[in-house]
Amino acid sequence: MVVSPVLQVCDLQVSFMMQKRAYPVLRELSYNLLPGRILAVVGESGSGKTVHALSLLGLLPPAAHVSRGKILYRDTDLLTMPRARLRDVRGSKISMIFQDPSASLNPVLTVGEQLIETLRAHKPMSKQQAREEAVRLLEKVGIADAPARLSAYPFEFSGGMCQRVMIAMALALSPDILIADEPTTALDVTIQAQILHLIRELQQKEKMAVIFITHNLALASEIADEVLVLYGGLCMEQAPAKDLFEDPHHPYTKGLLASLVSMDRRVERLPAIAGQPPMAGEITKGCPFASRCPQAQEKCRQQLPPLTQQGIRMVRCFEEKTL
């Protein structure tokens, strides 16, 4: 059976305008997101991972714009959609949770008011109905004593609890797609584990597709079905999680995995990748990783390698073909 993707991103390019010049921070990004799957987008700061997420919802800052490509949600292009329609999609079909939960909640409204507002903005329901629904949602994300917690303010919640509230809000209208932008980076590891479990559990229950954006490879390995590695605004490798982590093909993915500290044994030296990641919008002629790549040749510095299919994965490297 062929499952049609809920989201298709085709040749997406996002640029920032600075002093009348366009600096592309994300280039040639294409992928299909299938319903009920978790796609992890992994990258360092400046790799374009957050800009990518914001572009999906039309939430890019004023200085940035999508300069090329299509974002198809069930065959309708989100980029050409009228703003009013987009507002409908945003929240009810595609919703998003952010890195810092305490900064994304309104500090002067109670948690209940914010949940009820979200519900009533999208669905015709009475205050009473919305209130009951809000209680149900808080219970779903594992908040004890939900009816009483509705009248609490965000500052009365811990970071992990705030993130649960954010998830409750994001799930309020049973979206098809949840975009989670570094949802656990601001949280402690034990809380992080709980939130991951919650996302995974709800995702399976609701058959949602999730785009999980993170800088943490280990997290991606634990949660994702499919992984896309971004570097310097370009997709370097995309593969099913298992294949990517067991047998990384791209030198960057290899280097990243090797430089992770292992918990099982103590090593004498970490095989670090030399050099620094490029700044956002810094465009080199060839492969953005060439200056740090142990296998780079003259060709890599002159010409951008295309993203090529290698079995079930996509890799952007000249080197791999010969293997």
Next chain:
Amino acid sequence: MNAAIEIQHLYKTYSRGQWFGGGHETPVLKDVSLVLPANRVLGLVGESGCGKSTLCKVLLGIEKPTSGTVLVENQNVAKISKTQFKNLRRVMQVVYQDPYSSLDPRMTVRQLLSEPLDIHGLYPQKTARTKFLKELLSAVGLAPNYLERYPHEFSGGQRQRISIARALTLDPKILIADEPVSALDVSVQAQILNLLRDISRARKLAMLFVTHDFAVARFLCDDIAVMYQGRIVEKAPAQELFTHPLHPYTRMLLAAVPQVGKKMRGASTPAAACGPNTEGACSFASRCPQAGSACRQTQLQEITPQHWCACSHLPEGENK
């Protein structure tokens, strides 16, 4: 063994809110005793709010201890005079978490590195100083000609190298590193960890390495102390702690560390503290999968040689 830092029964309580109504006291460090031996790396691991940064502040003399003693090179930090403390600072230096806010943006690298030298009147002669600073930059893996640049011209990893160089200007014996890699990109973290290891070995530094990340501690530390809500709940040599974690909190933390190739486990970890703890009980009791809420075991006991744990609910086969 020679102790670089010795902390005995340290308590620190923050008081606030004296203006309206009664004062409010928050105990942050409770009965902390730790020894940092010379030439070793001690990892202090704990989650946010457990008091690990407060401990650093007390060591550096930024905060005064409420009670207990802190001996740095056998001098009591709270008792010595300002001049003595200034001299002590030559011995003990610090690297902070965020290399963006810990370097003054208006100073060049030369000025940043010269400041400690000026304060202590070292290398007053210009050519000798320049030579010294250039050597220092190469020691931390930066090009010597970066001296006249400003911090904004550098990336996060390079800035952290400058912070480390700055901490090394006075040739200290003790380095306190408060989460020095947690603000860095993954591909750069490994470089800085290697650098910290090389430097601590080459210069025979005693290092207190504060982190929330067990994986990082695993790489760098000789000994590890685990802190929870202001108490040390377990301490042991690193190898021993990773192979035989005893305290339920340590085991919970270790299980929560994400790892490549580890798929998500079935059962989720118990939710965070829900209710107040019984007076005098172990502060972990309300999250502990084994204890009742009135579990009172809070004293560290030596379970096996050098392995201290503040819990009587040991895993099977780990009895005294």
